[in-house]
Amino acid sequence: MSCLPSLHGETVVIRILRKGAERLAVGDVGFTTEQMAHVLPIVERPQGLVLLTGPTGAGKTSTLYAFLGHLAGEERNIITVEDPVEYELPGVNQTQVNERIGFTFAKALRTVLRQDPDVVMVGEIRDPETAELALQASLTGHLVFSTLHTNDAPSALVRLRDLGIPPWLIASSLSLVLAQRLARSICQWCVVAAPPTERQIAQLHLAPRDIATGRFLAGAGCPTCDHTGYRGRKGIFEVLTVDGGVREHVSAQSSESALRTAARLSGMRTLREDGLAKAAAGATTLDEVMRVTTTDLVSAGTCPVCAQTVEEDYSLCPWCGADLRPDSCTGCQRHLELGWQLCPTCGTPAHARAGDDRLPHLLVVDDDPQVGEAIAAMVAERYTVTCVQTGRGAFEAVHRERPDAVLLDVALPDIDGHTVTRELRARPVTADLPIVLMSAEPTAGGEVGEGADDYLTKPLDPAVLLARLEAVRRRLAV
Numbered sequence: 001m002s003c004l005p006s007l008h009g010e011t012v013v014i015r016i017l018r019k020g021a022e023r024l025a026v027g028d029v030g031f032t033t034e035q036m037a038h039v040l041p042i043v044e045r046p047q048g049l050v051l052l053t054g055p056t057g058a059g060k061t062s063t064l065y066a067f068l069g070h071l072a073g074e075e076r077n078i079i080t081v082e083d084p085v086e087y088e089l090p091g092v093n094q095t096q097v098n099e100r101i102g103f104t105f106a107k108a109l110r111t112v113l114r115q116d117p118d119v120v121m122v123g124e125i126r127d128p129e130t131a132e133l134a135l136q137a138s139l140t141g142h143l144v145f146s147t148l149h150t151n152d153a154p155s156a157l158v159r160l161r162d163l164g165i166p167p168w169l170i171a172s173s174l175s176l177v178l179a180q181r182l183a184r185s186i187c188q189w190c191v192v193a194a195p196p197t198e199r200q201i202a203q204l205h206l207a208p209r210d211i212a213t214g215r216f217l218a219g220a221g222c223p224t225c226d227h228t229g230y231r232g233r234k235g236i237f238e239v240l241t242v243d244g245g246v247r248e249h250v251s252a253q254s255s256e257s258a259l260r261t262a263a264r265l266s267g268m269r270t271l272r273e274d275g276l277a278k279a280a281a282g283a284t285t286l287d288e289v290m291r292v293t294t295t296d297l298v299s300a301g302t303c304p305v306c307a308q309t310v311e312e313d314y315s316l317c318p319w320c321g322a323d324l325r326p327d328s329c330t331g332c333q334r335h336l337e338l339g340w341q342l343c344p345t346c347g348t349p350a351h352a353r354a355g356d357d358r359l360p361h362l363l364v365v366d367d368d369p370q371v372g373e374a375i376a377a378m379v380a381e382r383y384t385v386t387c388v389q390t391g392r393g394a395f396e397a398v399h400r401e402r403p404d405a406v407l408l409d410v411a412l413p414d415i416d417g418h419t420v421t422r423e424l425r426a427r428p429v430t431a432d433l434p435i436v437l438m439s440a441e442p443t444a445g446g447e448v449g450e451g452a453d454d455y456l457t458k459p460l461d462p463a464v465l466l467a468r469l470e471a472v473r474r475r476l477a478v
Contacts, residue, residue, distance in 0.1 A: 048138050069089065238268065364387045
């Protein structure tokens with residue numbers, strides 16, 4: 001309970017802890033099946049640091065307790081340092097800090113590490129000493145869980161650096177960062193269909209594909225949910241694994257925007273994207289997603305593709321080569337912002353060009369130059385073709401050439417085709433770009449489950465290739 005004297009009396013806030021919440025399983029927190037498969041193997045490792053970030057009331061403690069409950073057993077010595085101990089966990093040794101007698105998180109953690117623990121949970125990292133102890137403990141064979149107050153997952157890496165932690169220690173010790181928010185769940189007793197409104201489409205930048213494939217629901221209100229339309233809450237997550245390119249950027253002390261870009265390339269889905277996916281699955285509403293998450297669009301003065309700072313008079317981004325020149329509507333000549341799909345005044349598609357009789361442009365991404373040349377010959381009468389051999393080359397070519405479609409090999413030498421597809425789908429400028437995956441393996445396309453629009457098996461048949469490309473472009477143009 002917290003009391004505050006105000007002009008007209010006392011302001012009282014009461015936090016109610018519901019008994020039974022400590023038994024929350026990992027599967028009940030709100031992770032999708034894909035997120036569970038990604039997170040649990042890291043949580044079950046014998047060492048490393050797992051950080052949860054988010055504001056007060058985001059459900060970090062419940063998620064930590066769910067992880068500890070998953071690991072608890074006679075074969076593990078689990079010790080927690082909390083402020084305060086909110087729930088009693090069976091099979092876990094819990095202790096509470098007391099600042100008045102000098103029993104701080106740092107001193108408690110020093111004592112705990114002498115107790116030969118397998119798993120340590122530190123309620124919150126507040127100071128450099130606690131942060132360094134937690135990282136050192138994870139480096140010396142302990143699995144450490146803790147929380148940090150940052151807005152998203154990449155910001156946690158910068159926050160640790162700001163606390164004075166050496167970059168090599170962060171890169172070596174940190175295994176996983178989870179940013180979390182809580183969204184209210186739709187009441188299942190009064191659920192009704194709720195197609196996105198024009199306001200939601202505009203604010204959330206929903207593409208026609210999102211609207212057509214999503215199962216958007218809402219609660220009409222009933223006595224069970226006190227006529228709110230909501231009952232219960234589930235987590236929305238941003239899962240950042242510290243490995244590969246992310247670890248290299250941490251060691252190099254890269255900027256937050258560079259860390260975020262590296263995280264996206266490694267497959268991280270932002271809070272807004274995870275919220276939209278759960279709204280499309282009928283787990284929560286679009287209004288809840290807008291309430292608890294912030295937009296992924298970058299601010300003015302930055303490139304919408306790589307988020308690096310650019311000057312207002314730049315036509316091309318010097319960092320990634322993206323074309324920053326604005327378009328004009330062919331119907332009413334209105335100025336169109338970069339990334340708009342249609343003119344908000346007359347509805348003309350933004351990609352339309354007056355008197356444009358050029359052949360559509362196809363970008364072919366394959367590490368074998370001979371395959372690229374063969375595909376170019378197959379479609380020469382219907383498309384102009386640009387060929388690149390790497391995933392990074394694909395990003396540069398997409399934003400430099402502005403192709404009408406991308407034919408993308410799954411097996412690339414640097415970044416696989418699934419990762420390239422996810423990253424292009426995450427960027428507002430290329431969210432609706434037609435992407436067709438291809439592979440010599442019949443099952444490598446993942447049943448077009450990575451955000452691609454179609455999938456072809458090599459060797460390619462010219463007639464089938466042209467027909468599938470035209471079908472994808474027609475379908476997305478509707």
